[in-house]
Structures are given as structure tokens and as C-alpha cells.
Amino acid sequence: LHNILAFTVALARQAGTLILEGSEVIQSHSEESNVGEKKNSVDLVTEYDVRVEKLVQDRLKQQYPTFKFIGEESYSAGKRDPLTNEPTFCVDPIDGTTNFVHGFPFACISLGLIYERRPVLGVIYNPFLGHLYTGIKGHGSFLTRAGSDEPRRLPLSKNPKPLPSLNQAVIGVEWGSDRCETTMNAKSTSFARLAGDPEKGVVGGKMAHSLRSMGSAALNYSMVAQGGMDMYWEIGCWPWDVCAGIVIAEEAGGLVTGSHEVFEATKNTDQFGVVTEEILTGRKYLVIRGVGGTKDENGREAQKRLIE
Template sequence: KLVDLRSILTFTVKLARTAGTLILEGSQAIQTTSDVNEKKNSVDLVTEYDVAVEELVKSEIAKAYPSFKFIGEESYSSGTRNELTDEPTFCVDPIDGTTNFVHGFPFACISLGLIYQKRPVLGVIYNPFLDHLYTGIEGQGSFLTRGNSQPLKLPLTNPKPLPSLQKALLAIEWGSDRGKKTLVPKSDSFLRLAGDPADGIAGGRMAHSIRSLGSAALNISMVAQGGLDLYWEIGCWPWDVCAGIVIAQEAGGAVVGSHAALAAATSAGSSIDPFKVTPDVLTGRKYLIIRAIPDTL
């Protein structure tokens, strides 16, 4: 039986703030060096800080909770592919928004999710550049805390229902997969979200506008906070969304392609890359995180 989620949250928040200090130091340093590596292509970036933050987090978790399993973006990239089990498992993106981190655009964060019995149950997302801390525990609500010494802690609750996509401020991401197979249908979806049907854009929904914060976890947090109505992305990884799923759901948001898809994708015999999200309803693999279900989706 999983013990005390509240004490795990206290530990995780402290860890996120420690990691945040390292992320800030790294951001200063990276502006003066060109120490940026590429993963699958020239826009899929990783730095020594992604690796260092993950190492720090992994070792602190192992000290505090030796029986917990660990899934991390950089461990996965370097070949450690732990199967998701029913055991408590931290699912970690050490720096979500690495491109922002490299460019000095202050929307990057650490995302620490805890999965138990294949369900995300706890999430901590910390943007050290803005000192925004998002936390959530399944069944216990989610919060945004600003400031450390005299923190202002706001509950993230009661989202306004969204009457239609037409009235929505929504987020999408370009992602790092820039091949034709992904980018053409993706940008067609962007066109339909933004376009004016009266001017011949078939299926155009003419949403209020579209944003890209450059971090899946921060897009999701912004939905939870109410600044965005919807976040849609094809091809997120579990560590991008695990913590955010708890935070958004606890704030009254709806998640499509959530832990059920995560569990299915990681079950034995799945022909899908086990750490990718399963294909979902509209246009291929995606996570769709919304504040309230619009009637015209």
C-alpha cells in the first residue's frame, strides 16, 4: 500500500526547488557556452544540465524512497527502459522546455510525477524562472504557489466551462518531429483551429487565438490555472504529461489520452513504442487537456 502522498509531496516540492536552483545556474552558464547536443535531430535538444538534474533527482529519490521505480527522460534516452509496473514510480522530465532553457525564454520547468498502480497520483511542476510551483495530489486538489518565504498559495479550482472552441485560447506545440508525415497533418489541424470558415477554410473553428509556451508541462499547468482553455499535442512522452495530468484533473480539467492510454501503451505485447502515447481519437497520438469539454470539438 502506498503510504503518505502528503509527505511524498513535501519531499518532491523540496526536490523541485533544489533542482530549480541548478536549472537557473545552468541557464546562466548555457548562455555563454554552446554546449548543446542534439538527440534525434537538430531541433531535439539536450544539455549537460538535463542530465545533471535528472541524476540529482534520481539519486535523491533513491535515498528517500529506495523501493520506488524511476522513469526519466534522459535515462530513457540513454537506454534505460523500465517497464511500468504497479509499484510507485516517479516519472520525471528534468527540464521540460529544453529549447526555451537554451534560448533563455523563461518557460522551462522540472516535472515530477508519481504513478501508482499505473495511475498518475501526484504531480509537481516548478518553473524556477518565474518561481511558479504547481502541485497536485489525486483527490486532494491542485495549487499554484508563488514565492518561497511568504508563499501565496492559490487553489486551482472551478474552471469556467468553455462554450465552444471559437471562444477558446488554446495551446499547441510544433514538437521536434518536423517530417512531412507529422507536420503536414499537424499544421492542417492548426489551420482548422485558427482559420475562418467564412473565408473558405474548411472546418475552420476560428478560436480566439493559439499559443505555444514551449513546455508541455507548463501548457498543462496554464490550463489548470485557467489562462488557457485547452492544450492539444501530438506525441508527448509520459514524463512531459504525468505530473500535469494530476494537476489539470484536480483543477477540474479533462484529459484525453491520459493514464489509461499510458497503461495500455506500456502493457506487455503492445506493438506501440511502450513509452509513446497510444493513438487516440482525433488525429493520431495526442494528449488533449481541456478545462471543460467544448461542445464543438
């Protein structure tokens, strides 16, 4: 796995260069800066999403010809490797396409490896800020900042902060691109409950310090792993949004609930997409709750209580 990590880190940095080039083109608002739509007018895609995925897929196939590949853009185009117990790369070429299109510098490549239906390796690289997050199951997760070649173990604080209660927490949430009424009602109610004034009775005695939307699921996971956010909660992520992030967050001591089902539910079928969609439309939550001495049982219990 350490060799695969070295290879995928170099590849993520190469993909990062193409993402930065693409950003220049898109931000030029010239004729070349085409922005398309997928399922609705807020589900954006650019030729760079497709180009970055092709670059990454080609290089991975060359280096690891027997490994399977699942990526957002090839998956949407109907080219789907079924999820089996075999090693499978799970890639989001640009996570945070809306940010990419708007010039908001929170977008990344998210590159994960699944083995026996468990995410085992993750690389998340934000080329705009030069932040590289990596993790290998059982071997910790790390952040390497721009201009440094020294990975720092996550969470960054050597002295983890005590588990905050909900009303001292900063919580990541996302609007996503599913804007149907049911989802909007669920999200706006939940956001108000997390941030609302307890005096006005939104949720008894609890009012989070604040909510944040970073516009990238992978970067939300990374920020919880780093310790900058206490929790991230979203309805409706796809496997490529969360695969690398699961490893990075869990290795930092975070607790991930909901996300694993995306990988485990399919067992021996080739129904990966169908089951994923069922999970998403079944409105299962993706919650991670991070850092702070949480590898021990007591910490995990406390996390569970906080999530509930």
C-alpha cells in the same frame, strides 16, 4: 502522499536552482555552454538535462529505495525501469529544453508519481518565474507564486468562466521536435482549422481567439489548470511530459483525453517504451480541456463535444 509531496516539492526547488545555474552557463555562450542534439537538429539536450535528472533520481532513490524511476534522459540512455503496478516516479528534468537553451523563461522540472498505472501526484516547477504547481489525486491542485508560501487552489478564478465555445478559446499547441512530413501536415492543417477564418471556409463558423505555444508540455497542462488557456492539444508527448500535468489539470476540473493511454496500455509487460512509441506513431492526440465548473457530468459532456 502528502509527505511525498513535501519531499518532491523541496527536491523540485533544489533542481530549479541547478536549472537557473545551468541557464547562466548556457546563456554565457562560452566554451562550457555545450548544446547537443538527439534525434535531429531541433531535438536539443544539454549537460544540465542529464545533471538535473541525476540529482533528482539519486535523491528519490535514497528517500524511496523501493520506488521505480522513469526519467527522460536515463530512458534515452537505455536505463529503463519497466512500468509495473509499483509506485514509479516519472520525471522530466527540464521540460522545455529549447526554451532553456534560448533563454525563453518557460522551462520547468516535471515530477510525477504513478501508482497502479495512474498518475497520482504531480509537481511542476518553473524556476525562472518561480511558479510551483502541485496536485494530489483526489486532493486538488494548487499554484504557489514566487515570494509567496500560500498555495492557491486551481483554477484561480473562484467564479469559473462559462465553458467557452471553440471560437472564444485560447488554445495551446506545439510544433514539437518531430518534423517529418506527416506530422507537419497534420499539425499545420489542425492549427489552421483551429485559428482559421470561418468566412474562408477553414472550419465552419469557428475561429479561436488565438493559439499559443509555450514550448513545454508540462507548462501547457499547468496553464489550462490555472485557467489561462482553455485547451491544449498536441500530438506526440512522452509519459514524463504529461505525468505530473495530468494530475494537476484533472484536479483543477480539466478533462484529459489521450494521455492516460501512455500509462495504461502496457498492462503487465515490460514493453513500456515499445507501447509508448506505438501510441506516439499511431498519432493519438493528447488533448486537455480545462476548468470552469467541469467536475459535473454536464460540464464533462460539454467538454467532450468541444473536443470532438
